[in-house]
Amino acid sequence: xxxxxxxxxxxxxxxxxxxxxxxAAQINQDFKNKEVILVSILKSSLYFxxxxxxxxxxxxxxxxxxxxxxxxxxxxxIIRVTRDLEFSIADKDVLIIENIIRTGLTHSYLxxxxxxxxxxxxxxCTLLHIEDDKLLDLPIQYTGFEIEDNYVIGYGLDxxxxxxxxxxxxxxxxxxxx
Amino acid sequence: xxxxxxxxxxASGGEEIAEELSNRLGLKLIDxxxxxxxxxxxxADDHQLHMLEQSSKFYTKIVNPDSEKEKKxxxxxxxxxxxxxxxxxxxxxxxxLGAQIIFKNxxxxxxxxxxxxxxxxxxxxxxxxxxxxxxxxxxxxxADRKHxxxxxxxxxxxxEETTLYHLTLNRDGLSLEESLSVLMNLVDLKKENPKALxxxxxxxxxxxxxxxxxxxxxxxxKEFAKILDxxxxxxxxxxxxxxxxxxxxxxxxxxxxxxxxxxxxxxxxELTTMKRKYTTEKNKKVRLLQKLYPHIKIKxxxxxxxxxxxxxxxxxxxxx
Numbered sequence: 001x002x003x004x005x006x007x008x009x010x011x012x013x014x015x016x017x018x019x020x021x022x023x024a025a026q027i028n029q030d031f032k033n034k035e036v037i038l039v040s041i042l043k044s045s046l047y048f049x050x051x052x053x054x055x056x057x058x059x060x061x062x063x064x065x066x067x068x069x070x071x072x073x074x075x076x077x078i079i080r081v082t083r084d085l086e087f088s089i090a091d092k093d094v095l096i097i098e099n100i101i102r103t104g105l106t107h108s109y110l111x112x113x114x115x116x117x118x119x120x121x122x123x124x125c126t127l128l129h130i131e132d133d134k135l136l137d138l139p140i141q142y143t144g145f146e147i148e149d150n151y152v153i154g155y156g157l158d159x160x161x162x163x164x165x166x167x168x169x170x171x172x173x174x175x176x177x178x
Numbered sequence: 179x180x181x182x183x184x185x186x187x188x189a190s191g192g193e194e195i196a197e198e199l200s201n202r203l204g205l206k207l208i209d210x211x212x213x214x215x216x217x218x219x220x221x222a223d224d225h226q227l228h229m230l231e232q233s234s235k236f237y238t239k240i241v242n243p244d245s246e247k248e249k250k251x252x253x254x255x256x257x258x259x260x261x262x263x264x265x266x267x268x269x270x271x272x273x274x275l276g277a278q279i280i281f282k283n284x285x286x287x288x289x290x291x292x293x294x295x296x297x298x299x300x301x302x303x304x305x306x307x308x309x310x311x312x313x314x315x316x317x318x319x320x321a322d323r324k325h326x327x328x329x330x331x332x333x334x335x336x337x338e339e340t341t342l343y344h345l346t347l348n349r350d351g352l353s354l355e356e357s358l359s360v361l362m363n364l365v366d367l368k369k370e371n372p373k374a375l376x377x378x379x380x381x382x383x384x385x386x387x388x389x390x391x392x393x394x395x396x397x398x399x400k401e402f403a404k405i406l407d408x409x410x411x412x413x414x415x416x417x418x419x420x421x422x423x424x425x426x427x428x429x430x431x432x433x434x435x436x437x438x439x440x441x442x443x444x445x446x447x448e449l450t451t452m453k454r455k456y457t458t459e460k461n462k463k464v465r466l467l468q469k470l471y472p473h474i475k476i477k478x479x480x481x482x483x484x485x486x487x488x489x490x491x492x493x494x495x496x497x498x
Contacts, residue, residue: 079409105411106409137443
C-alpha cells in the first residue's frame with residue numbers, strides 16, 4: 001500500500017461509529033414498522049452498509065447495485081448498471097446506502113433508474129457529502145458528514161482500488177513530497 | 179393546420195389587425211380574454227381568475243397542487259397545452275399569450291409582431307381613451323414592461339428579440355388595409371413552402387436530441403456534454419440568453435447565455451475554464467442573473483471542478 005499518499009485523517013473510526021449510531025436512530029424512527037430494501041451501491045458503501053444495517057431494528061432486506069461506465073472509442077460513453085438488484089422494488093420502500101455524493105451526477109441517474117421501477121418511496125443515506133455547491137440538487141434524506149471537496153480514501157473509498165479497508169477516512173495526497 | 183401568431187405593442191393597432199386577418203382568412207381568433215372566459219374557468223376559481231387577469235406572475239402558479247409532482251402544471255402550461263390541442267383541429271390566429279414561442283417549431287406557424295412609434299401609440303391612446311399625453315406615455319411604459327415580463331417569466335425569452343418573428347410590421351405610415359395586404363401576401367407565399375421559423379436545416383426532433391456533432395464554443399463544453407450524456411442527463415446547449423442590463427431606451431446592453439440547460443433538473447450550468455481568480459466578471463453576471471431572475475437555478479462549474487470531473491472520468495469510472 002502506498003502509505004506515503006495517506007494524508008490527514010479527517011474522520012476517525014470512533015467518529016464514524018458514533019455518527020452511524022445517530023443515523024441509525026433517526027432511520028429507525030422514520031422507518032418504524034416498515035419493511036425496507038436497503039440498496040448498497042458497490043463497492044464503496046459496503047462497510048457503511050454492514051455497520052449501519054446491523055443497527056437497524058425494523059425488517060430489512062439487503063440488496064446490491066453496481067454501476068459502471070463503458071467507454072466508446074471517442075472516450076464518450078454511458079453509465080450502466082453492471083450488477084442489478086436481486087429483488088423487485090415495485091411498491092417497496094427503498095433506502096439507498098451510499099458512501100459519498102460529490103456532484104450528484106451518478107445519483108441523478110440512480111434515482112431515475114430506480115424510480116422507473118415504481119418503488120413506494122426512495123430515500124438516500126450517504127455517509128459523506130461534499131459541502132460545496134452541487135452541480136445537481138438532489139433530495140438526500142440522511143447525511144453522515146459534510147466534508148470539504150478533497151479526494152478522500154478509506155472506509156470503502158479507494159484510490160485505484162487501494163485503501164478501501166482503512167477503518168477511518170483520510171485525505172489522499174497526490175503529491176505528498178510537495 | 180395553419181397558425182398565425184400576432185404579438186403587438188400596446189396601442190400599435192395589433193388587435194384590429196388580428197381581428198380583421200382572422201375574419202378574412204377564416205381563422206379562429208384566440209386571445210387572452212377568450213382564454214380567460216372559455217378555458218381557464220375549467221381549472222381556476224373566481225379569485226384565481228381575477229389574479230390571472232391582473233398578474234403575469236400568477237401564470238406560473240400550479241393549477242393542480244394536489245397532483246403527483248410530475249403531473250403538476252402551471253396555468254401557463256395549461257394554456258400552452260390547450261393551444262396545441264386546439265391547433266390540431268382548427269386553423270388559429272393567436273393574439274399574444276406567448277404563442278410565438280409555444281409554436282416556434284411548428285412548420286405551419288407564421289409569427290408577426292406589430293409595433294409603432296411611441297408618438298403613434300400615444301396618439302392612439304389619446305384618441306381611444308382620452309388620456310393625457312403623460313398618462314398615455316406612462317400607460318405604454320407599464321404595458322410594455324408587462325408584456326416583456328410575461329414572456330420572460332413563462333418562456334424565458336426576450337419579447338423584443340426580433341428573430342422570434344417572421345415579420346415585424348411598423349404601423350407608422352401603414353394603414354390597416356396596407357398592413358393586412360402585406361401580412362396576407364406572406365401568408366399566401368408561405369402556404370407553398372411551410373417551414374418552422376428556426377428550422378435552419380434541422381428538425382425539431384434533431385434539436386431535442388443531444389448531438390455529438392454540435393459545434394461547441396470550447397473543447398471543454400464538448401467534454402462536459404459527454405459527461406452529461408454518460409449520466410443520461412437531458413441537456414440543451416446555450417438555449418437562451420438572459421438580458422441583464424438595459425439602456426434607457428430598453429435595449430439590452432448586457433446579457434448572459436449559460437452554456438447548458440439540464441432540462442430534467444431545471445438547472446442552467448455555466449462552465450468556465452479560467453482559473454477561479456479570473457472569473458470575477460462571470461461571477462458578477464451570475465449574481466446579477468440570480469438577482470433579476472430569482473426563480474432561475476444556475477450553477478458554475480469552475481476549472482478545478484471540471485478538471486476533477488474529467489480526471490475522475492478517467493480514473494475511476496464508477497463514482498462521480
